[in-house]
Amino acid sequence: xxxxxxxxxxxxxxxxxxxxxxxxxxxxxxxxxxxxxxxxxxxxxxxxxxxxxxxxxxxxxxxxxxxxxxxxxxxxxxxxxxxxxxxxxxxxxxxxxxxxxxxxxxxxxxxxxxxxxxxxxxxxxxxxxxxxxxxxxxxxxxxxxxxxxxxxxxxxxxxxxxxxxxxxxxxxxxxxxxxxxxxxxxxxxxxxxxxxxxxxxxxxxxxxxxxxxxxxxxxxxxxxxxxxxxxxxxxxxxxxxxxxxxxxxxxxxxxxxxxxxxxxxxxxxxxxxxxxxxxxxxxxxxxxxxxxxxxxxxxxxxxxxxxxxxxxxxxxxxxxxxxx
Amino acid sequence: xxxxxxxxxxxxxxxxxxxxxxxxxxxxxxxxxxxxxxxxxxxxxxxxxxxxxxxxxxxxxxxxxxxxxxxxxxxxxxxxxxxxxxxxxxxxxxxxxxxxxxxxxxxxxxxxxxxxxxxxxxxxxxxxxxxxxxxxxxxxxxxxxxxxxxxxxxxxxxxxxxxxxxxxxxxxxxxxxxxxxxxxxxxxxxxxxxxxxxxxxxxxxxxxxxxxxxxxxxxxxxxxxxxxxxxxxxxxxxxxxxxxxxxxxxxxxxxxxxxxxxxxxxxxxxxxxxxxxxxxxxxxxxxxxxxxxxxxxxxxxxxxxxxxxxxxxxxxxxxxxxxx
Numbered sequence: 086x087x088x089x090x091x092x093x094x095x096x097x098x099x100x101x102x103x104x105x106x107x108x109x110x111x112x113x114x115x116x117x118x119x120x121x122x123x124x125x126x127x128x129x130x131x132x133x134x135x136x137x138x139x140x141x142x143x144x145x146x147x148x149x150x151x152x153x154x155x156x157x158x159x160x161x162x163x164x165x166x167x168x169x170x171x172x173x174x175x176x177x178x179x180x181x182x183x184x185x186x187x188x189x190x191x192x193x194x195x196x197x198x199x200x201x202x203x204x205x206x207x208x209x210x211x212x213x214x215x216x217x218x219x220x221x222x223x224x225x226x227x228x229x230x231x232x233x234x235x236x237x238x239x240x241x242x243x244x245x246x247x248x249x250x251x252x253x254x255x256x257x258x259x260x261x262x263x264x265x266x267x268x269x270x271x272x273x274x275x276x277x278x279x280x281x282x283x284x285x286x287x288x289x290x291x292x293x294x295x296x297x298x299x300x301x302x303x304x305x306x307x308x309x310x311x312x313x314x315x316x317x318x319x320x321x322x323x324x325x326x327x328x329x330x331x332x333x334x335x336x337x338x339x340x341x342x343x344x345x346x347x348x349x350x351x352x353x354x355x356x357x358x359x360x361x362x363x364x365x366x367x368x369x370x371x372x373x374x375x376x377x378x379x380x381x382x383x384x385x386x387x388x389x390x391x392x393x394x395x396x397x398x399x400x401x402x403x404x405x406x407x408x409x
Numbered sequence: 410x411x412x413x414x415x416x417x418x419x420x421x422x423x424x425x426x427x428x429x430x431x432x433x434x435x436x437x438x439x440x441x442x443x444x445x446x447x448x449x450x451x452x453x454x455x456x457x458x459x460x461x462x463x464x465x466x467x468x469x470x471x472x473x474x475x476x477x478x479x480x481x482x483x484x485x486x487x488x489x490x491x492x493x494x495x496x497x498x499x500x501x502x503x504x505x506x507x508x509x510x511x512x513x514x515x516x517x518x519x520x521x522x523x524x525x526x527x528x529x530x531x532x533x534x535x536x537x538x539x540x541x542x543x544x545x546x547x548x549x550x551x552x553x554x555x556x557x558x559x560x561x562x563x564x565x566x567x568x569x570x571x572x573x574x575x576x577x578x579x580x581x582x583x584x585x586x587x588x589x590x591x592x593x594x595x596x597x598x599x600x601x602x603x604x605x606x607x608x609x610x611x612x613x614x615x616x617x618x619x620x621x622x623x624x625x626x627x628x629x630x631x632x633x634x635x636x637x638x639x640x641x642x643x644x645x646x647x648x649x650x651x652x653x654x655x656x657x658x659x660x661x662x663x664x665x666x667x668x669x670x671x672x673x674x675x676x677x678x679x680x681x682x683x684x685x686x687x688x689x690x691x692x693x694x695x696x697x698x699x700x701x702x703x704x705x706x707x708x709x710x711x712x713x714x715x716x717x718x719x720x721x722x723x724x725x726x727x728x729x730x731x732x733x
Contacts, residue, residue, distance in 0.1 A: 119561045120493035121459035123552040135445035136502040138537045169444035178460040182543050213462045219506050221545035228447040237443045
């Protein structure tokens with residue numbers, strides 16, 4: 086595959102790559118190649134939609150991440166938004182604005198790998214020349230499972246237990262280790278895992294779907310950092326928070342091995358899910374039955390008037406906000 | 410509305426603007442504010458999906474187009490792809506990567522105006538800081554009308570008549586007139602119309618839907634230029650072309666008033682539709698009944714072996730290709 090070239094031959098090469106990555110389209114569906122795609126969603130009812138940007142110099146550093154990593158990340162951060170609603174993606178669109186000479190085909194390889202891992206098919210998109218790499222992925226899927234409502238941010242109630250689906254801070258710690266050199270020194274297991282967490286985040290789609298089925302009341306993915314994202318959930322639900330995340334010594338469950346407490350609370354881009362549920366044992370049992378890692382308890386929702394408390398102190402707002 | 414500011418307050422302002430522009434969401438649907446949107450499409454069956462990029466310096470020149478124009482264009486070029494399938498958009502997502510200080514709220518106003526004109530609702534998106542303005546719009550709608558198949562590029566047959574839904578070259582002529590100054594000299598009607606065609610293209614959604622209902626066999630929108638786009642249609646359909654577009658004197662139907670023949674053939678960005686049909690009278694009658702401008706005849710599809718002919722000469726490939 087020769088990714089560089091003109092727009093139409095590049096689209097052909099990407100289309101072939103995406104066809105190879107997927108189980109193919111349903112009969113009568115229309116993928117890349119016409120003005121628009123037409124797809125049959127696996128299930129009736131509403132469509133769930135999300136889109137995310139990955140911008141060079143903001144979300145990715147090309148000295149740290151390969152073109153394949155950038156494609157992987159762009160797909161994963163978008164489908165993570167569907168997972169946080171308790172939904173699985175079925176189809177995705179990829180748009181790439183790339184500088185002359187940028188290996189768009191390699192980026193497409195990463196998108197295809199991530200789409201395969203997430204169980205969705207890339208069915209369309211757009212390409213443009215640019216002076217800055219900007220990648221936009223849109224993901225769609227069936228919203229309704231016929232049993233329970235969507236897992237929004239707004240459903241948590243006082244008394245609900247809060248969990249995260251995995252340790253936090255790994256992405257930020259990975260970026261710290263990768264630093265200016267773009268690689269981790271040595272090859273110890275922990276450093277490699279942190280670098281991978283930064284370059285190749287994994288959306289917790291199955292976790293979101295299982296949490297929804299198990300009666301969870303609210304969910305959000307950790308993209309801005311736990312402190313910021315759990316605050317979004319509490320704002321939307323109108324509840325207070327009493328969080329217990331511990332000191333962040335190595336081995337402390339909520340903080341990823343090799344990461345600091347600050348990285349876990351404020352680093353973001355971990356794409357683990359925060360889940361609220363009135364039935365902690367039911368959630369643990371459902372995750373266990375599904376073969377998923379046991380969720381990590383991080384505290385409770387409280388009455389709104391009790392405020393937001395983290396390890397006995399007021400919760401700092403934290404998180405990353407783009408300024409315009 | 411103060412568009413500048415941090416990400417979350419800007420999203421709030423945009424969400425309020427998009428709510429005001431639309432007739433609102435269906436009961437149970439979920440718009441901007443959670444991890445993903447969930448929408449009910451007006452009709453059963455497949456979902457049609459398209460996405461397009463608008464990149465500063467490639468698709469728009471901020472010396473020529475206002476932020477509102479950029480937003481309008483980004484929405485319209487995307488929904489044009491749905492119109493070219495014979496489909497109407499129901500919902501859209503907007504992503505904006507914008508430099509510090511760029512008035513994203515004004516861009517959002519243009520998106521909202523265009524969404525209102527196109528009959529769709531903006532239900533989600535993403536915002537990022539950037540060093541270059543890049544706008545990505547994704548549009549979705551119901552693919553199936555229960556009667557006829559999608560209007561792809563691939564259905565034209567030898568003998569079909571070819572039409573365009575309106576005169577071409579206006580966008581390119583408008584850009585030429587706007588030139589470096591960013592405005593047209595004087596205020597004559599023709600120049601204003603050309604400038605508007607460049608800054609505020611209008612997607613021919615109703616025309617696409619009516620053409621599909623009237624038994625058209627293939628359709629494409631004129632984004633790259635008539636020569637290039639009709640070639641895409643002929644390639645996909647496996648047909649030859651015998652086009653008659655005339656000399657381009659003023660008042661010659663296929664060339665917009667004030668535009669040149671070259672601009673009509675190669676300029677692109679007109680977003681008129683090219684429609685193939687075996688029943689030219691039926692198409693004309695359907696357009697007339699719907700109150701649409703009469704379609705302009707531009708020739709016939711021929712057997713593939715007859716090649717592609719324009720006013721008796723071989724058709725130049727033409728069109729604009731992004732290079733990577």
